Amino acid sequence: TDLAKMRGKPVVILIDEYDAPVGHALADIPLATAIRGELSDFYIQIKECASDVRFLMMTGVTRFTQLSVFSALNNLNDLTMDARYATLLGYTEEELDANFDEHLRAHAQVMGLSYDAYRAQLRWWYNGYRFAPDTETKVYNPVSIAKTLGPKRPHFAPTWSRTGRSSALINYLTMHDLDSRDYDNVRGVTESALDVCRLEALSPVSMLYQGGYLTIKDCDEGLFTLGVPNEEVRLDLNSLLLQYATKQADDDYRDATCFALMEADFDTFFARLRALYAHLPYGSTEAKVPEAAYQRILYVLLASWRFFRVTAEDRQAQGRADLVAESRRAVYVFELKIKGTAQEALAQIKDRGYAEPYRATGKPIHLIGLAFDPSNHSLSEALVEDLA
Template sequence: MKPLPIGIQTFRKLREGGYLYIDKTQNIYNLVQNPSGTYFLSRPRRFGKSLLLSTLEEIFLGNKELFKGLWIENADFSWKKHPVVRLDFSKQKAKDTEALIEFINNQMNYIAEKYSVKLENQFYYERFEELISKLSLQEKVVILIDEYDKPIIDHLENTEKAVEMREVMKGFFTILKGNDSHIRFLLLTGVSKFSKAGVFSNLNHLDDLTLNNMSSTLVGITQAEIEENFSEYIEATMSELKMQREDLISKIQHWYNGYRFSKKGEKVFNPFSTLQFFNRMDFQHHWFETGTPSFLIKQIIKQNYDILTIPMQVDELSFSSYEVDDLQLTPLLLQTGYLTIKDYNEERSLYTLDFPNFEVKEGFLKYITKKLYKKENTDSLLYKIIDALNDKEFEDCFDYLREIFANIDYDIQIHQEKYYQTIFYLIFTLIGLKIKAEVKTNKGRIDAVIEDQSIYLFEFKLNGTKEEALEQIKTKKYYEKYLNQGKSIYLIGAEFRDKNIGEYIIEEWKG
């Protein structure tokens, strides 16, 4: 078996080391054959953006020997050597604009020295322009910029500083437009797509690949690529986990597949999680655990973001970009990889956004719950709830629920019915039960439905009684939707009182 390229982001190292490589060069060729392509690509962290740029660098340096056996080797590509300006902003940890400018200048100096170019200007953006101009005297320049947005993202919790960093980057990138005649190829990558009024206000010539069907599988791993490239690892994992091939692939899909980056794009697996899975042969939250979304969670709580709306239907303007001083959570969640495109309604021009897979959904909801819940023993309580529910020990079940509600951080409690529904939804989702909130029927909406060995219909009242809640279920005949499933149906009316679950009433539907 070829070794897995865990943590390898350098194309040369990957090829010379004989590591497993998924051939993306046909996708890449579609970009590089454009004689003056200028592109932008937003993708979540650890999704292969750096390896993509490294691959492009070797192509434009004319190193054809590294591509032996790959699709592009036999393509009608000239392999002409170009000077390459590659800037990696993931390496910077600038605390302020002065440190960021110093980092940029150091990068300029390194590249200038490599190509024996002397820079005479003092200002960072003028030095960038001078570098491009002097390098282009040899051949047109290729510019590859990795994680362009990191200097801004690092300071999103401090809006004023984030705006300052944005202005530095804006000045830097402004140079690109006036020098397009010197540029053979340009690709900027990052996690975020800020609005064109922000960082890219003067770069209206950029071809945005982010939602383009043609580039939907440029990074990430398709189902066909899994089966073609990982066959030996699949066999080894089948033996290790004692699973049949079909069951194993289905479970890998459930955990790590599901990312879709355009209207009609093919779904792709998270490459980081997939590699880690085959390396460890263990289903874990590999990608999620490499970077907990603490800032996102703070914003969700601060903005009282309704996670019960996930999955949601939105138009493209609702998620295509956002701005530093006006953070919108839906585009932020999508671009960081916690949501993805699940469907597109052509007639209504609406996208359906949802969690991409089980890894992200469970990891995300569990992280939110741990931030809300003040005690450490969340998991043990969750197991007690499911045992009590399965045994129809409803009094114990509600006592455990009350214990969780009682330990929600007081500072973030909200006296709204939606807040209580959200906590309830989180609890039962983390237990692993099939729970749906705000379920539509032809008579209205059920607050929550749990489908397990039995079916449980919940109606909550913040300013009403348990009897009123139960009567609403009966009057609107919410149960009718579930009558033909051959399962017991329980109708549950519950009150919310004093920031907790108050009294409740349960009836089994007998017909």
Template sequence: MIQKYPVGIQDFGEIRTNGYLYVDKTAFVYKLINEGKFYFLSRPRRFGKSLFISTLECLFLAKKELFKGLYIEDKWNWEQTNPIIRMSFSNIGHKEKGLNKAISDELDSIANKYDIQLSEEIISGKFKELIQKLSATRGKVVVLIDEYDKPIIDYLGENPDKAIENRDIMKVFYSILKDADPHLKLVFITGVSKFSRVSIFSDLNNLQDLTTNKFFAGCCGITQNELEAHFKQELLETDKEAIKKWYNGYSWDAKTSVYNPFSLLSFFVQGSEFKNYWFETGTPTFLIKLAEKTQLYDFSEIEIGANALVAYDIQKLELIPLMFQTGYLTIKSYSPMSDVYVLGYPNNEVKKSYIEVLMAAYSQSDLGYGVVYVDKIRQLLEKGEIERLEGILNTIFKSLPYELWQKENEHFYHAIIHLTFSLLGVYIQSEVQTSDGRMDALIRLKDFVYSIEFKLDESAEKAIQQIKDKGYLVPFSAENKKLVAIGINFSREKKKVEEVKWEEIKA
């Protein structure tokens, strides 16, 4: 290991004291404090939100020694400290105690730390009393709330009534913050999702949302410049472009692109082995079920209006905004004129993992079976053994339960075909838009370029003719590779790939 990587460590003091690598984010901290007072930030899990909170806490506690050599060191008044109310809803025990009791106990614990006696019983009154008494005795209060939405997310899907109940509790809890303004120095709230932000913070209408703010797009995660500045030795020994394809690509402003810090650090800790580090820490079961319910499986280019990008209603959850907020989709581009975003998978890690899980769900098979067959397809295409492709595809379709075909065979056909070929990852572009139309799949390998067209109850010959008529392979004629058109026809009646034909196209 070239340097100490803080994988899973979210405490700023521990990182700085024990010599772990720290990517300086204090310029964002300085800007935050000097330009406003009430903030909200949404980022996916394991993206550094808790570390950002911890940095703010150490700063307002004036722990100057921890900031030596950082941007903010000579820009801060280290003689001034502020009392801090810091709460993380991921570890207050809301499931065991119930949310009301968990919040109440946490407020009592903070009050005891400052030798304050609280007389109020309800949590909103207790919160207000704690702020007022801290302000009166120790100066304006800094309120730091981490993972505000955890008591809601934990019950999505399995117990929506409980999620709504917890949302209503938190709405009352936060309602006192606006009137507490004279006693507050800073309010900073983080979470994964924004779906309940408006309803929870409806009384806190001065809360600035930094989620898609271009000035804070790099406050969490690691930019390319930061990677090259802090990982110079590591980059001499690894493929920089491969790292970018696997772990970069997250953007909240369509301009600034960042690496997933957990995956990047884990990659170096594990000896530069490309794996699904972030995805493995939490399978998106709820999102997969919602994708099945809404019959969505193609997330390569999703257009969505700015207002629709945030799903506010727990009782009417929208898949695409939730996938964006939780990190499975990211902003690829933005049109200010139309106020429309284009979303897509951020990188290979998320794309490969999410499709694999989704494919298992659609086919009702064990996780991992899809990769096996996809790898067989890759090997066949690398060798040019197209005649064996039909058997592999039908093996995949044979795993589908018969009742699925009875319900909606065409949908499942398209879903499994798309997911199968999308799993080829870096080798395939699925449904590539061309000037003359949209091809179903393009696969570029060392010795071959394949254009594949799928038909339903038609003919493989018609599919090949479409490839030729549209000139799908013409742009690749200068690559000194074999150009091959593949037509695949699927029979709705037989519920199988009925015909696979191919033809080499001369440049």
């Protein structure tokens, strides 16, 4: 009000990260609730000065629908899923063409790719964000584009873990375990489920969506299908899933384990895999753990390493392999057995021809059978054979 009087005209207020104070405190719900109350008092003061405010814009990561800001400032227009603003905070394909053509072509040369192949890879790594249900337009992460086109390194690399991780999500993960669902195909989600309504009842889907790890893939009559937007985010999400599911597998452990597999050092790979499964927080040894839980750990381990392309439950004519990983050097076909043997797992891979579609790659193909002991949740046996 004083500033408006001094200038003789209404003021413009810009508030970035309006949600940060609450998000930083999600590990302490009473504290987060108290902060929410303080923010409510602040926003009420803004509303009472409405005649002195020409324009107010607030941005943040998380849409806390009951943060009190939305009741204190009930004259706000929520632009979160408004198609008119869906490309406001990212680059479209057309904007890349118009503003970065010289840099894009120079980077394609550095990477030794044709321009079309380069753009396809760029799209795979950094595009995919869709911010409104009634638009098909997807946008690139502008920070990732800047960090990619600046140094023009001879390969694409993830920058998300250094620039995009949500503190609210990290604080959420200190209190909750993410379940082992396929986050690349989350179906039947309502728009209200995407909001963070109650601090005491946070959902993993809403936290991942608000944190940028999930985006809109489709919308049918108000029901959303969500998925991971791109490879950069997929790598970081799997790294988070691995870290919080195992409580001990950091990036160094992941790197050494995956590198051993890529180098075909199977003794080291199996030893590190045994150690990883031995430390999983599965509860009592009497607890029944489904095969999918063992498979999920292996998936996030390999899929969080950017040198592997990983497919879980790869569908074939005679069934589906539990997991297939592919590097530039080789293909690895995994089958897991609970209450079975590693030899039975290998026999199933061969009998059902899980590896046959990969002969066309011309790469060595390694068949890997893993057997788990349900009495103590350990990796009891591991065998590998090369496809003849």
